[in-house]
Amino acid sequence: MTRLDDLPYPILVTPEVPTEAANFVRESGYARSIVLCDAKVAPRARAIARAIGKQTSVLSFSLGERRKTLRTVERVLEALAEQKVERTTLLVGVGGGVATDLFGFAGATYMRGVPFVAIATSLVAMVDAAIGGKTGVDLRAGKNLAGAFKDPVAVFCDVAALATLPPRAMREGLAEVVKHGIIEGDETFAELEELAAQPLQKWPWEKVIADSLRVKAMVVADDRLERGAREVLNLGHTFGHAIERASGYRVSHGSAVAIGLRAAGLLALRTGRFSESEHLRVLSLLALLRLPLIVPFDRVDAVLRAMSVDKKARDGKLRFVMPRKIGDVEYGVTAPLPSVRAVLKRIRETPGAAEFRR
Template sequence: MVKIPVRAERNYQVSIGVEWRSVISDISSRYTQILIIAPQSMKDLLSLDDDRTFFTADGESQKDIAEVVRVWDRLGELSIGRKGAIIAIGGGATTDLGGFVASTWLRGIDWFAIPTTLAGMVDAAIGGKTGINTSAGKNLVGSFYSPQSVDIDLTFLETLSDRDFAAGLAEVVKTGLIADTSILTLIENCNSLKEIRQISSELIAKSVAVKSGVVSSDFREGKVREILNFGHTFGHAVEKMSGYTLRHGEAVSIGTVYALYLSEELGELDPVVTERARGILTKIGLPTHSKEFEWDGLLGLMHGDKKAHSGSLRFIGLAGIEKPIWLESVPEAAARRAYERICR
């Protein structure tokens, strides 16, 4: 088992290679009251005790205030007190929801994350960002509220569809681009998604090490942590405009290529890096271009993004691999030119 520490408002560990049922038994022995939150679509797979499990809507639709109210009601019915705890088991949408509910119930109770998707294992469950969406955009309501632990059971990847596995790889590639080129090489050395699956544990350990290191140095996203948003400003806008029919990682893949084009447009990046990244994303089977989304809508959403400052466009770009940069006050004309290349 690999254990990686995270320093945040409390210190905790990410454990890679656990057996999830033992983790639940252990947590249950330490708390008098537990509510497990899991997606309805995993009900058969998990076969959990219905009395203490809240089954959520599937996918992004669970990150909604109506779903939060339903969980609050269930916590009330079960009279979960300050000494109770929540266990969120599922993909990134479920851990985002579970963490958010935990942060708001009785002004904060303990919670535990058991991520079951690759995106959850390498990204969403780590770092204490919890949240839900609003009609104005993604993750606009939320909290910084760390779990007590993140426990990764790699056997969950066996049932994960190729589509969801590939979507999770978008975050792995992002991590490689901003901070660890060895991740990119590992993927480049594989000839198929099947081969990439075989090196999952190595990719997860490397990605978690980067994320926990960045989060530990800047938990509340003063500045350094913003590098993890590489590809996400355009990606979130695309994801919202798709009506969440695109997986988060698919939108991030398009957003990654956009951020690279923008870095080129602003004279910071050698196009060779963009081509390398595009090659990796394409090999994984992720989208890198789309004509589907009109510019005005995307622009409006990007202006409303949490990372925008006083109405000006801001992005994380790259000056090279492992060299993230802050692109401040980006002129709309440059942003538009990068968009036009995404439409090709």
């Protein structure tokens, strides 16, 4: 087990979640707990509940991004009321990022807030969604528009649960792992380069996850309420979100972030901030991990439009997060529109010699 204490609550990365979670509940002295889970991980949630003991039941919900809504939150809250959950009852939310966001939000609102433990079962949830205290759901107007900051009392990353995670969901998380590697640099990035040639089943996941989530945890620890520094975590996301939106969400978040990391590197390269060799290292890592590098549609203007409505566009100027070096990422950097346009054209094509033309 690896334990991180960078935030006000412990983050535990372990293949033995049922035992460790049960120990935590016992040691924390909660008289009663209730396990909420994404139906896809119900067997895992039941094993966790069994380990915790008699005073625990499991409530399972069909989730998925389309059900990440206030309606589902209402169903969860009504179910909690039916179970006569009290202020002092511990909620244990088990699942991917949708589950940790949604159950965390339910934990923030039920009786104005009850203690919540997040048990992350997807790579995205482990290295990103469950870390940092942001919870919430989607509205028709956009993703994650309703929510609350809610610190959990603990986060568990269920390394063993990765065995059943669909490859598609795994790739979603890898894009964020690469992002964290670029922010952190040094051994964290080099280790990914070393592992990239090996099949994912052979990766030392406990270490990879701990190293990756530590990057987010440390950034968040410096900027809990998002006043500025957290912005580095948006590396690849200004382009990424715009690509997702312009594709009508046909390009997944992880794929869009991978393409966005290429785009941020290109923009940094073309505005004289990043070196060719480091850009090439990022491209090679993304490619080895079979993450996409090319936008699969031809709508530069739609991406540009989506980008200028992005919340990062203050006073009409586009601001970007860009690498200066692997391990040194700047935020709030404005870039000239022609360079942004050139980047958007370039990411329509396979990387080649033109990648490095200024």
